[in-house]
Amino acid sequence: MSRPRRPARLILTALLAVLGIAAFSALGVWQIERLHWKLDLIARVDARIHAEPVPAPGPADWPGISAESAEYRRVTLSGQFLNADTVLIYTPSDYGPAFWVLTPLARDDGTVVMVNRGLLPEALGRVGDFRKPEGPVTVTGLLRISEDRGWLFSRENDPAARKWYRRDIGSITETLGLSPAAPYFVDAELGDPAAWPRGGQTVVAFRNAHLSYALTWFALAAVVALGAALVFRHELRGRG
Template sequence: ICLRLWRPKSGTADAIESGEAVVFRWGLLLIPVTAFCLGTWQVQRRQWKLKLIADLESRVGSEPVPLPSNPAELKELEYRSVKVRGYFDHSKELYIMPRSRVNPEREAREAGQLMSTPDNGANVITPFYCTDLGVTILVNRGFVPKKKLKPETRLKGQVTDEIDLVGVVRLSETRRPFVPENNIERNHWHYRDLQAMAKVTGAEPIFIDADFRSTVPGGPVGGQTRVTLRNEHMQYIVTWYGLCAATSYLWYRKFIQKIPF
């Protein structure tokens, strides 16, 4: 009798079970819906990133403007071409390393290959006194291979005359994960710390990448501005839409066709 009293009615049990099944059924549907929303969001992010890259490349190729005398204005001019006139102080060279030479033609040719043949070396950063502004700035003259790192190996390229120079404004960098700290004592720099570089050389924290036309025979190869932003959105799009398609198919087989797995 007690067992019969405590035994739940079959209708109530079925209702509870049916309710749980409904929640489970529609809860699982959230997986493909969420994946679809994330894939669509990545499509929008990719369009935004491609437009940003195009804008940066347009800035680099724009007509150069005079370097502003107010350093605060430079924050709005990154990747913008500027022109200055002055001369280098080769006695205070800095070296950002290791670096590979920017070569768009080679990079396009080797795109998709498992192995590439980059040139290993450094970018040479040299103080440049701007005679028209009366300030010293930092100029990335360009790339040199390891064997040409020491100035005495490229004396022909150490220009001393007053020259006109065109370059691209660059701002300071923060150290990324796994990038070593700058070794100021050994003059090995791994990222652009403009405040530290300015302190070592006595220059202002103003930095430009000299363009390719600034290259002189025997000297660093200019034009080392790499306009690249991480653009892995296509991989994410394929991943999220693929997950949406797979889970939608499984949900359809399970709850519409009622085919057991």
């Protein structure tokens, strides 16, 4: 009775092996693609953050701004902070629970750019105990792209209550009635290291484990292939 079942068992083994090898190999190839993307990102960011600052893009350049073309560029801009429209966005940090302090900067050309002035401990943010510069200022920092998409388990923004859980610049500037407003924001560099909010908090070191992930997936594909070969060898020997 066992012999008639062997061809079906071999066919099923072959199908499962092909599916497993294809799936694991595809995941390995995807990780190799991610590896090249991450290496390009690291090289691009490293070159930009050490370059001389350039003027922050104006309205004519806004349509062409993207992560690839502009993010992490050092920029400089001048104007006056609109402190009354400051937005605090909760974030965990090395200082414990904290807020990002985002304040609109009105430039001389009439445009507005949101500036992330840095981190502020939650306790200070609750009572508004932080610097609010008045008068003309010049800010140097890194251009960042709006965080208009949330993560899988991130909380939804509540513009009606003026509560944001990510740096969604379009939503913030629209709610505050700021126009014309840049579609990006600027992470301010560290100024006074003893003052709050504390700039210079941009994460510019990126974990890169894609090669090890790729090798793992390819190894699993090899294990599946080896397992299938052993099954075929056992079955054919048994039939003999």
